[in-house]
Amino acid sequence: MLVLELLFGVLMSLPWLVPHMGFTALFGLVPLLCMEKIARENGVRRFWLWHYSAFVLWNALTTFWVCNATVGGGVFAVLANALQMSLIFGLFRLSRKHQRGALPYIFLVLMWTAWERAYFSAQISWPWLVLGNAFAQSTRLVQWYEYTGTLGGSLWVWACNLALFGLMSALADCRWRSFTLWGRAASIVALFAVLAVPVITSLSIYRNYEEVSEGKMDVLIAQPNFDPYQKFQTLSQKQQTAILLSLWKPALGERGDSSRHLLLLAPETFCDDITCGEYADSPTWQRLNSFAASSANSSIIFGASTYETFASETPPSANARRLHNGLWYESHNSALCVDGSGSTEIYHKSKLVVGVEMTPYPGIIGPMAKKLGAPIGHCTGQEEISLLHPGGVPVGCAVCYESIYGEFCTGYVRKGAQLMTVITNDAWWGDTPGYRQHFSYSRLRAIELRRDIARCGNTGISAFIDQRGDVLERGPWWESATLSGTVNLNSGQTYFVRHGDICGRLSTFAFLLLLLNLLLDVVLKDRRR
Numbered sequence: 001m002l003v004l005e006l007l008f009g010v011l012m013s014l015p016w017l018v019p020h021m022g023f024t025a026l027f028g029l030v031p032l033l034c035m036e037k038i039a040r041e042n043g044v045r046r047f048w049l050w051h052y053s054a055f056v057l058w059n060a061l062t063t064f065w066v067c068n069a070t071v072g073g074g075v076f077a078v079l080a081n082a083l084q085m086s087l088i089f090g091l092f093r094l095s096r097k098h099q100r101g102a103l104p105y106i107f108l109v110l111m112w113t114a115w116e117r118a119y120f121s122a123q124i125s126w127p128w129l130v131l132g133n134a135f136a137q138s139t140r141l142v143q144w145y146e147y148t149g150t151l152g153g154s155l156w157v158w159a160c161n162l163a164l165f166g167l168m169s170a171l172a173d174c175r176w177r178s179f180t181l182w183g184r185a186a187s188i189v190a191l192f193a194v195l196a197v198p199v200i201t202s203l204s205i206y207r208n209y210e211e212v213s214e215g216k217m218d219v220l221i222a223q224p225n226f227d228p229y230q231k232f233q234t235l236s237q238k239q240q241t242a243i244l245l246s247l248w249k250p251a252l253g254e255r256g257d258s259s260r261h262l263l264l265l266a267p268e269t270f271c272d273d274i275t276c277g278e279y280a281d282s283p284t285w286q287r288l289n290s291f292a293a294s295s296a297n298s299s300i301i302f303g304a305s306t307y308e309t310f311a312s313e314t315p316p317s318a319n320a321r322r323l324h325n326g327l328w329y330e331s332h333n334s335a336l337c338v339d340g341s342g343s344t345e346i347y348h349k350s351k352l353v354v355g356v357e358m359t360p361y362p363g364i365i366g367p368m369a370k371k372l373g374a375p376i377g378h379c380t381g382q383e384e385i386s387l388l389h390p391g392g393v394p395v396g397c398a399v400c401y402e403s404i405y406g407e408f409c410t411g412y413v414r415k416g417a418q419l420m421t422v423i424t425n426d427a428w429w430g431d432t433p434g435y436r437q438h439f440s441y442s443r444l445r446a447i448e449l450r451r452d453i454a455r456c457g458n459t460g461i462s463a464f465i466d467q468r469g470d471v472l473e474r475g476p477w478w479e480s481a482t483l484s485g486t487v488n489l490n491s492g493q494t495y496f497v498r499h500g501d502i503c504g505r506l507s508t509f510a511f512l513l514l515l516l517n518l519l520l521d522v523v524l525k526d527r528r529r
Contacts, residue, residue: 009057015134022138055082065432110511117504123360136440139469261391266302267458293340299390349399
């Protein structure tokens with residue numbers, strides 16, 4: 001059992017840790033299913049300890065890096081996420097007691113996928129290890145995500161694992177001998193089809209896909225490389241702005257007289273001296289706006305910690321904090337766009353990081369967090385996605401954590417985004433797999449949306465990604481850098497954008513039906529006794 005548990009942890013972690021190893025997820029769940037079969041046939045008691053520890057191992061190997069930013073948060077993320085996975089597996093084992101054949105396994109697949117879908121919208125949301133994310137560094141295998149989204153990959157992972165497990169079980173139980181020749185051939189062909197057809201389909205889409213270009217835009221990405229833990233201890237905001245502009249200036253000199261609009265891209269939370277509606281009072285805004293004005297036909301998108309003030313006798317929102325004399329303020333993690341004319345567009349990050357930026361279920365968790373001294377997030381996000389318009393081009397700007405939410409990002413395209421940008425600051429985790437995993441998820445968004453993506457990270461990885469999810473150019477890690485490129489604009493919509501997460505919705509509906517069926521089986525069985 002221990003060997004199977006370790007094998008499960010390693011196989012399921014490789015896709016997140018090693019490039020081009022996404023295929024191991026297609027058989028990485030088999031050891032876990034074998035553990036359950038052995039436990040059931042031998043009457044192993046307290047098997048929940050085995051499958052819970054297996055999920056803890058997988059979570060710890062892939063997301064240990066969260067502890068670099070917050071030890072308590074990292075430990076909680078590993079244990080709580082593993083607990084949810086273990087509860088799902090426990091319900092599957094319950095269904096095995098009351099139902100026979102393939103039905104419990106179908107129940108497991110649908111329940112797992114329904115949970116993944118629910119995780120994308122829950123207040124405590126950590127969908128980092130959604131099974132479909134296993135192919136973020138193997139994007140040529142999942143070009144069909146433009147139809148299914150990431151949860152289509154989750155269903156594929158389960159289908160392959162169950163097909164292989166079923167064949168192995170038939171061989172182990174000697175049932176294989178009872179199969180007719182046609183039965184054996186059908187089993188092998190089915191396994192091959194489940195494994196190979198999605199791969200062949202994906203490679204065909206990849207080879208035949210032509211980049212859509214309804215126009216082009218030049219983009220200049222600045223990666224200033226500021227240590228976020230010492231950002232304001234070693235450098236003033238004025239010095240940081242000077243460094244950012246010094247990265248752009250040489251590339252502007254080489255640009256010449258281009259008729260295309262130039263987008264200058266800076267990272268998340270670059271400054272913290274901007275009050276919403278009073279932009280001209282910010283020295284950083286003044287310098288960036290002036291720089292855009294001096295650079296012909298250009299705009300700047302940059303991240304900022306912004307504030308909004310309200311005059312009210314009572315709190316205007318749950319996240320508002322008191323200033324003085326009836327004044328309150330809200331804080332935002334924002335993306336701003338300036339073009340030198342004095343006008344400013346702003347978008348507030350909507351998908352906020354639990355604990356750091358928002359407190360889930362504030363009426364319950366807020367008081368407990370205060371007593372324990374845990375971090376309490378007070379940021380406020382937008383209720384609806386909005387776009388920025390550098391040079392009049394509708395552009396979506398996913399701020400950091402938002403880029404891991406596939407269906408959420410379709411909202412940018414439905415609003416009309418012809419280009420996607422991602423601004424982030426991944427330095428909190430240090431030189432760990434965390435920033436590489438986060439970067440790779442942008443490649444999945446490029447496929448799902450069929451949009452070019454310009455990604456700017458404070459310390460890396462900054463990059464240009466095309467509509468097939470290929471990385472055209474990427475910057476270094478923990479070095480200042482400038483990346484220059486030309487991106488394609490596209491106004492078309494993929495099936496996934498138009499219809500959303502159909503795989504997740506159908507799985508949820510089917511799971512609820514099977515759950516009702518399971519409950520009826522349990523109740524009727526108890527009555528017979």
